[in-house]
Amino acid sequence: MTDARGNARPNGEAPAPHPPGTPCWVSLMVHGLEATEEFYGALFGWEFRPGPEQLGPYVRALRDGHAVAGVGVLPPDRRLPIAWTPYFASDDVNATADAVRSCGGTIGVGPLDAGDAGRLAIGSDPGGAVFGIWQPATHTGHVLTGTPGTPAWNELTTYESAPVAKFYGTVFGHDGERTVSADLDHVTLHLDGRPVAAVHGLGRALPRDRGPHWTTYFAVADTDDAVERVRHLGGRVLRPPRDGDRGRSALVADPEGARFAVVQTVR
Template identity: 70%
Template sequence: MTDARGSDSRFGETNARRAPGTPCWVSLMVHGPAATHDFYGALFGWEFRPGPQQLGPYARALLIGREVAGIGQLPPDRQLPTAWTPYFASDDVNRTAETVRLCGGTVGVGPLDAGEAGRMALGSDPAGAVFGIWQAAAHLGTAVAGVPGTPVWNELLTYETARVAKFYETVFGFEPVPDASPGRDYVTLHLDGRPVAGIHGTGEALPRDRGPHWMTYFEVADTDESAARLVELGGHVLSPADDTPHGRVATVADPEGARFALLAVRH
């Protein structure tokens, strides 16, 4: 992974309309939203307020009074795995959705209007990883960055990078930059010369029950303390905290099994 913030400003460009392709929002669909609100509220200090209801009960998480992420409720008859989903900005969600289809992906939801907030679609890449497309209107996306409790990076875990990197390059205009390290299958996706997301080819090491999927990294002040707190709240540590060139990282899951990462950024 790579530090994608560009600066430590808490607001900065998060208040501006994003360039197409920019990761602009993360959302989680769960079976028990009330318990999930309690979990993330205690872990990250989030508060919640109602959001667009076009996809059923949905709430926006706030930090410092600013929107950070969304949590919605899965239909009770759908036994889908819970997962954090990144949304990428688009000037025309209909056109982007059509490009997804033409490039071998699928569009499972939408495009549809989310009230006055904007227009969205959910798609999956050729390997099956789910992502969102967001055409902003009143809601521009995550409005605070660079502080604990905010998304700091999105990384795709998949079988191999070459095919899916080409897909995301065509759909969103990313410039794929492969890692030159021997034996490492990793591509950083750049937009306007800036790293915005990553693709990690893991071969057959993906969890069988999960398959290719996007992983959201949330910034924390202390990875070990946050991981311990997460366990107290009913979450699980999947990969213990480890030091990396970008900071100390732990891979974890919430009580419903949604995987994400805790990252104390190295300054």
């Protein structure tokens, strides 16, 4: 799950854009930007730089000098859920937004320009899970994934995997590979034969207070150590560390309640 795409490009050239349909960015909207920077800076070693002014108070999180995530501020009168949102690459955000609508999803924000960085839209699939669409200009998305402090994986939790996987397949060109199991409803989404995300169906076991939602996994050097740091920094542990196909992972939440996972990837 490590991708150093773009690091070795010659003559200081910008990294190549992610292929359309690839998860290329993650962002978080919060109420307290300073406290959020302190939490993730201590947990992941992130540094922060100002982002596009068109997005309001917004910063980019950097790891080893590379942008890996974005954090913005919610308007005081907006009481939306605090949640990490994955963005999928597109070479035409307007066309992709039209495809979302035609396939039963909705577009809640945009399409709109983010300065010279690119163009974006935020939508939801037919089950209500929120995701973003990113058409790059000067900002192509994250260039590092799977190394400590960077996004490693995204997984959608929903009611039933098949219809939602079909939605993402139609909109973004994903191919779905179903896990053959009588008691597990799970589909891995592929692009050009490469796994890029997963869909996990829980049926009626899906918590009503959460509804369908995406979870971003961030890579760490040691999952158990990261969990202890989350607790120490004022976050919560929602699912303790356990071993799985993609490594040892845990589900946690930051002090404002944004859920995410940490994963020590299999080497």
